[in-house]
Amino acid sequence: MRLFKTLLLGTALTLGAMPALAKETVIWWDFLSGGDGVRMKALIDGFNKEHPDIQIQGTTLEWGVPFYTKVRTASAVGEGPDVMTYHLSRAPLGLEENVLSEITNEDLATAELKRSDFFEAPIDAATKDGKLYAVPFDIHALILYYNADLLEGSPYLDANGKLTGINSIEDFDAALAWAKEKGVETPVTYQTGGEGGVWRVFYTLLSQQGGEFVTNGEVLSGDNAEKAAKAIDIMSKWRENGWAPEQAEYEASVALFSAGKSAFQLNGVWEVPTFKDLEKSGKLGFKWGAVEVPALLGKRATWADSHAFAIPNEGDKTISGEKRAAVMTVIGWMEKHAIGWADAGHIPAYKAVTTSDEYKAMEPNATYASLAEAAVFDPKTTITGVASPAYDAALNIIAPAIQGYMSGADAVEQIKADLQDKLQ
Structure with a gap:
């Protein structure tokens, strides 16, 4: 017992x-x-x-x-x-x-x-x-931020202070020229001195022309080479005209916009909280918004990843x-x-959340959410993507080209020579 x-x-x-x-x-x-x-x-x-x-x-x-x-x-x-x-x-x-x-x-x-x-x-x-x-889990993409105060009095704001009238590269260039004439230091800012910012803008401009970076195992083959050169030359023109910054590192490119020295910023959606927080704390001295990158070159398309x-x-x-x-x-x-x-x-990326009333109340998020249907991901190759050889080429070839060290066409030839042998 x-x-x-x-x-x-x-x-x-x-x-x-x-x-x-x-x-x-x-x-x-x-x-x-x-x-x-x-x-x-x-x-x-x-x-x-x-x-x-x-x-x-x-x-x-x-x-x-x-x-x-x-x-x-x-x-x-x-x-x-x-x-x-x-x-x-x-x-x-x-x-x-x-x-x-x-x-x-x-x-x-x-x-x-x-x-x-x-x-x-x-x-x-x-x-x-x-x-x-x-x-x-998500789609994070390039978007176009704008400073509504700096654009006051321009044809590029509607009656509600929202961006309007930019439907082509000619329209965007005209907006940058207008801002420069009004004394805006750097009409458009992005990371011109780093691989990420350069690649995202380049790939967006290439994709908006219907261009593809890799087709049938070849880098920038056929007329894709001309489209890539055009994208690079556009970025180079922005710098030459004093519209974009010289070799700006990421933090500096963001600071130009947050300090009210740029009318536009091409950057990822991940900076939205930065400006919301600055606005909430009273440290942002202007009204701002963000939209899907307009179809500057004929087609709705913007660089994206997840x-x-x-x-x-x-x-x-x-x-x-x-x-x-x-x-x-x-x-x-x-x-x-x-x-x-x-x-x-x-x-x-889960549509039930993006279509919810709670998400629709989030601004400017709900405004640029339309890009989910126009998102263009990097090619399915081992040479593209985050921290890839294509990012290296953006830093070592495209960035110098937009700084005036070579033409867009010459840059494309270097990209092809550098990446083709790495493509398996």
Whole structure:
């Protein structure tokens, strides 16, 4: 009897020591800093509070090459995360390196999602041979910011102070000339001295002509070369006329606009919170807005990329069972709560959020959300995308060309010579 009581007591103590719910820990890696990092941390905290049975353990790594190098090496030896953020422009390289695990329809069903829930462009960017390898979280793209105060009295503001009358490159050039004549220091600002800003503007102008950077395994073949040269020459003219800054680094290019020294800024949606915060604190001394980049060269098109959620392979395997179900639960929750991510300026890829009344009330976000239907992602190659050889070419070839060191045509020949052999 004493032994029986002892066994009962031991069993009771063991049960009492167990948690009320067994937890599934999801190892999460991202590259998100600044405002993006703050917002993602809030989303992770929100998920963890609602899901005592699944807990995200997050780690933030350095953006760009360091992140993707870490992912590749960790995945190869089976020490990667359970889920990670991933730029869709990097998906072709990730697939070549066998990093990305296929997201099946069954996986999506676990997350209570389906492909048709998302905008077409990011789903296409995440797909190869009909198979999905990441779940898009947003569309982040180039947009056109404008200073309404500096444009006061011009033909480029309507009665409500909204941008109007810019429907071609001639219209835009005329607006820049008008601003210069009125004493605006730098009519249009963008990152002229860095790979990211140069590539995004160049690729937008190329795409608006119907041009393609890579076709049939060739870089800027056929009339794509002429279209690329025209894009570069337009950017060069902006600099030559004193309309755009000389070799501006990213921070300096943003500061020109926030200080009221530029009538326009070509930059990503991610700077929207910067100007909202400055406006709220009373440190922004002008009215501003942001719109989809107008069809300056005949076609609605703008450079875009997506942050997405991906599951890395672990060597020759991938996570399965309850762990994979937990990961998909995380992804599904994040998509349905993407309004918290939209606050960072991004356009949610999950259409139910973008079409919601809450999102429609967000400005200028709701105004430029139209670009989701005109987004142009980088080609599906291993030489393009974030921290790629194409970005290197933007810095080392296109940037010098727009500073007057060579013509657009000569720059194109150098780009082709530099990148063709790297294209596999």
